[in-house]
Amino acid sequence: MSDDEDIQAERLAIRKRAMDLLARREHAYKELVTKLAKHEHARDEIEIVLDGLVDDDLLSDVRFAEASVASKARRGVGPVRIRAELMQAGVTESVIDTALADSEADWVAIAGAAREKRFGPDWPEDFPTKAKQMRFLQRRGFDGDQLAAVFD
Incomplete structure (x- = not known):
């Protein structure tokens, strides 16, 4: 095989593997x-190969960010943690900002539901219990304003 044929074979193998991964879920x-x-x-x-997939609109950081925000919000993860995870995946800050802004997520309601799922429907009676629940929500990625709204 010539060098050109080797390169084409490698690109085909890369494209096939990339398409297999993209068939399972969106990727950054x-x-x-x-x-x-x-x-x-x-x-x-x-x-x-990936630049070709971007040109063909088969690979999109925008779609990945939108899907991630929706999926993580359904699982009770807050915007602070979602932002950090998307940044780690290599998504640009402007794409993350847009995905979070365009999401229909009610972060206060999501935080409240996560609190109730973890700790039950009863509200904390004392400060140490409330602090424990707030720390849990902070680790889940909710900010101070969202925490205040949940516990007010």
Whole structure:
């Protein structure tokens, strides 16, 4: 096989593996680069293939961010933690801001539901219990304003 045929075969293998991953769920560009690099593909070839997938609208950080926000909100995760996880996945801050702003999530209601699921319907009677519940919600990614609204 010639070098050109080797390159085409590698790109085809990268594309197939990327499409298999995208068939399961949306991925961020950087996330796919990392996963594909583990299979010993050349990084520059990975980026060429992924750029093609972006051009074909098969790979989108915007769709990944929107899907992540919706999925994590349904599981009771707050916007602070969602933002951190998206940043770690390599999504730009402007895309994250847009995804969070466009989501229909009522963060106070989500925080309240997460509190009730974890601790039951009864409200805390004393400060140590309230503080424990607030720390739980903070770890889940809710900010101070959302916590105040839940406990008011």
